[in-house]
Amino acid sequence: MRIMFETELKYRLDGEELALKILEDDNLLAARFENTTWQSVATHTTYYDTATGVLRRNGIALRMRREDGICTMCCKYNEEVFYDSAVKMRVEHEVTFDEIPQSEGVPWQELACAEMLSSLLAEENLVPVAITEFSRTFLHIIWKYSRFEVAIDEGYLCQGELRLPFRELEVEIKEEGSYEDLIDLGTYLQERYRLQVEPKSKLQRAIELC
Numbered sequence: 001m002r003i004m005f006e007t008e009l010k011y012r013l014d015g016e017e018l019a020l021k022i023l024e025d026d027n028l029l030a031a032r033f034e035n036t037t038w039q040s041v042a043t044h045t046t047y048y049d050t051a052t053g054v055l056r057r058n059g060i061a062l063r064m065r066r067e068d069g070i071c072t073m074c075c076k077y078n079e080e081v082f083y084d085s086a087v088k089m090r091v092e093h094e095v096t097f098d099e100i101p102q103s104e105g106v107p108w109q110e111l112a113c114a115e116m117l118s119s120l121l122a123e124e125n126l127v128p129v130a131i132t133e134f135s136r137t138f139l140h141i142i143w144k145y146s147r148f149e150v151a152i153d154e155g156y157l158c159q160g161e162l163r164l165p166f167r168e169l170e171v172e173i174k175e176e177g178s179y180e181d182l183i184d185l186g187t188y189l190q191e192r193y194r195l196q197v198e199p200k201s202k203l204q205r206a207i208e209l210c
Helices: 017-023 026-030 114-121 179-193 201-206
Strands: 002-012 037-051 061-067 070-082 087-098 127-142 146-159 163-172
Touching: 002 179, 017 146, 017 163, 026 127, 026 179, 037 201, 061 127, 087 179, 127 179, 146 179, 146 201, 163 179, 163 201
Parallel strands: none
Antiparallel strands: 002 087, 002 163, 037 061, 037 127, 061 070, 070 087, 127 146, 146 163
């Protein structure tokens, strides 16, 4: 069980060619953490809420992500936005399990914020409200004095039978990193590749499909 603060930048990527240029960026490759390389992983994420949208109304995102046979239950809330909506900082509660069959429900009671969720849910049940399916290609780097994960996500946002393709770049502080170094890295990427900020989460965009 982990409780942490997630701080990240998110940008839209228009086209596969742009994504490939970032993967080949000399400055990112030169900043690799302990000679790591770009890695890829396929993810399947299901977001949950009540039928009346209790969690969303309270600014809470609850999801189960399946990745390489591991399931991670995650709850994010208390979002704050900075730097012209580019930087998002949230409280994140996380707990990891071995593969859990879909039929066994949502083990949110294992999260550190279970008491808060229980008070909000009351007698309402959780139901799937959106799904994302994407490949994440990521690299850990040291930029100035901070460690970051630079990731390109490519896949689909799903709402019922509707599927919307997406491609985006995320830069997230890992371990102890500074806000100033995050802004410096974001400014470098934004200016070099003329990136546009993605102000909405994957969940928000998936919900808006219907």
